Amino acid sequence: MTALPRLSTVFLAAITTLVAVLLYSPLAVPIVSSFFTIAHGNVDWSSPTLATYVALAENHDILAALRTTLIVGVCTVILSVVSGTLLALYYHSRRSGRTLLQFIIFLPFLMPPIISGLALLIFFREIGLERSLLTVVIGHTVFVLAIVYRTVLMRLQSMSRTLVEASYDLGATGWQTFWRIVLPNLSSAMVGGAILAFALSFDETMITILVTGTQSTLPVRLWAMMRLGFSPDINALVALILMFTVLLCVLAARFLIPRQVATERT
Amino acid sequence: MSGTGTIPLAERRWSLLVTVLAFALPVVFVLVPLAIFLGYSFFSVDQGTIVHTLSLGNYVRFFTDPIFLPVFWNTIVLCLSVAAICILLAYPAAYFLTTLKGRWRYALLMLLLVPLLMSYVIKIYAIRSILGLNGFLNKALVGLGILQEPSTLFVFNMNAILLTLTLLLIPFAILPIFLSLERIPQVLLRASDDLGASGLQTFLRITLPLSLPGVASAASFVFVLAIGDFLTPQMVGGISGFTFGRILYSQFGTAYNWPFGAALSVALAVVVIAAILVGERFGRNRGTAI
Structure with missing residues (x-):
């Protein structure tokens, strides 16, 4: 797209700047207020403070919710990576019913979360499963499974068949080939999928609200607090979480960009 | 001859088992809940309890x-x-x-x-x-x-x-x-x-x-x-x-x-x-x- 007239470039840059401002202003509010006091829409720039961060360390309620979120996230990651990888292998092995299976896996990701959440809520009630962290983990796993599955499947499909064939030619059994050739080649996609799954689980709000029991995750806790207004230490938490998620995102990008296949290097 | 005949059978059984296992999780936690949910839309509520008789009442109410x-x-x-x-x-x-x-x-x-x-x-x-x-x-x-x-x-x-x-x-x-x-x-x-x-x-x-x-x-x-x-x-x-x-x-x-x-x-x-x-x-x- 060369030789753009100057005027249109200025126009496009202006709109892009506007979009960036629109996207970043909701982020700026809590981050600025984690360091400065805001009263009646005016920022007091004169006195930066870390008091909110100190207060956060004392807020046991929020820290407990954060711990719950991490537990749910880790369980979700383990369950979704294991089942997502197995399902991707199943699809890749061209066994029967794979298109239908893939459709079912994608359903909770395509449907609005309120529908997936309510369907699970009724299901848990019908089978007599009390709402608890277990139901939250099931809800999250069902939701993020599609992402892990897709990530692993894409890597499987881009993997050269010659690697597997070479392994068989050299006398390896099916299991040996799986453990020593297929799995190592999938590992970075699995890590990437795990990070995406964790990020989604960490911020999942709508399904969680519907299937959670007494112990709530951080987004649900924040949602409940929002009606009353937030205490300033929440801003500190938000600033920390944002830093953490950006870091996770950079990591995920690194793992998801395919490595050079080891054989090509030598 | 019987030896060559049993291997495909065992393999077919194994293959069926793999298929069932692969479908188990998605069917139980995605398809079954959605099916029950759809079924619920034909039920009704009376005095705070759910009546399990099928009717189109909810849909009629939505449209009317x-x-x-x-x-x-x-x-x-x-x-x-x-x-x-x-x-x-x-x-x-x-x-x-x-x-x-x-x-x-x-x-x-x-x-x-x-x-x-x-x-x-x-x-x-x-x-x-x-x-x-x-x-x-x-x-x-x-x-x-x-x-x-x-x-x-x-x-x-x-x-x-x-x-x-x-x-x-x-x-x-x-x-x-x-x-x-x-x-x-x-x-x-x-x-x-x-x-x-x-x-x-x-x-x-x-x-x-x-x-x-x-x-x-x-x-x-x-x-x-x-x-x-x-x-x-x-x-x-x-x-x-x-x-x-x-x-x-x-x-x-x-x-x-x-x-x-x-x-x-x-x-x-x-x-x-x-x-x-x-x-x-x-x-x-x-x-x-x-």
């Missing part, structure tokens, strides 16, 4: 009660408006990105996608405080002389929902449009230039038509995400901003009518499936493969 259909249409219009505004903002931004070279292009793309990672609840809260009576938006408008005094135009009503959903969902519109713009072969643009077309002509007759699949996907994404959202309207909509998602959610809370809520969900699912199909139909890339 003067409350639900108007809210349903209004919500669809609202979400279409959100999609339209998101595209109007995202298209120029995505186009600008494709005019940049190499590293800058992806750095800026990342910059516009990072806000997706920010806590959803916190974003709603922050946007509400920006839109509020004492918020930065009112301050800016009064400061610029556009408004005489701070206005409550942007908080606790439909405008607030529209603005908040738009701010939340813009990144989902940028990505598909950017990808479709990026896929347009440069040779087409150069050919158009060589044949004497102006920049505007090239844009209107080459770039825009070839990027429409991306626009369709973006519209479908944003619409589906907007119509399924019940937390944003709950938080910024106040009393006047009543959306379908909120009515649906209330059936499982204060109204306590799960079967009717299930029927409303079916209506929502129909709209969502239609939107996905439309997005899929027009979202296919044609003519860019060279």
Whole structure:
């Protein structure tokens, strides 16, 4: 797209700047207020403070919710990576019913979360499963499974068949080939999928609200607090979480960009 | 002979077992809940208990009660408006990105996608405080002389929902449009230039038509995400901003009518499936493969 007239470039840059401002202003509010006091829409720039961060360390309620979120996230990651990888292998092995299976896996990701959440809520009630962290983990796993599955499947499909064939030619059994050739080649996609799954689980709000029991995750806790207004230490938490998620995102990008296949290097 | 006959049988059994195991998890936790949910939409509630007799009562109520259909249409219009505004903002931004070279292009793309990672609840809260009576938006408008005094135009009503959903969902519109713009072969643009077309002509007759699949996907994404959202309207909509998602959610809370809520969900699912199909139909890339 060369030789753009100057005027249109200025126009496009202006709109892009506007979009960036629109996207970043909701982020700026809590981050600025984690360091400065805001009263009646005016920022007091004169006195930066870390008091909110100190207060956060004392807020046991929020820290407990954060711990719950991490537990749910880790369980979700383990369950979704294991089942997502197995399902991707199943699809890749061209066994029967794979298109239908893939459709079912994608359903909770395509449907609005309120529908997936309510369907699970009724299901848990019908089978007599009390709402608890277990139901939250099931809800999250069902939701993020599609992402892990897709990530692993894409890597499987881009993997050269010659690697597997070479392994068989050299006398390896099916299991040996799986453990020593297929799995190592999938590992970075699995890590990437795990990070995406964790990020989604960490911020999942709508399904969680519907299937959670007494112990709530951080987004649900924040949602409940929002009606009353937030205490300033929440801003500190938000600033920390944002830093953490950006870091996770950079990591995920690194793992998801395919490595050079080891054989090509030598 | 019998030896060769048993191996395929054992293999077939094994194969069947693998298939059953693969289907077990998705069927039990996705298909069965959705089927039960669909079944619930034909039940009814009497004195706080669910009556398990099949009837079309919920659907009849949805179509005949003067409350639900108007809210349903209004919500669809609202979400279409959100999609339209998101595209109007995202298209120029995505186009600008494709005019940049190499590293800058992806750095800026990342910059516009990072806000997706920010806590959803916190974003709603922050946007509400920006839109509020004492918020930065009112301050800016009064400061610029556009408004005489701070206005409550942007908080606790439909405008607030529209603005908040738009701010939340813009990144989902940028990505598909950017990808479709990026896929347009440069040779087409150069050919158009060589044949004497102006920049505007090239844009209107080459770039825009070839990027429409991306626009369709973006519209479908944003619409589906907007119509399924019940937390944003709950938080910024106040009393006047009543959306379908909120009515649906209330059936499982204060109204306590799960079967009717299930029927409303079916209506929502129909709209969502239609939107996905439309997005899929027009979202296919044609003519860019060279």
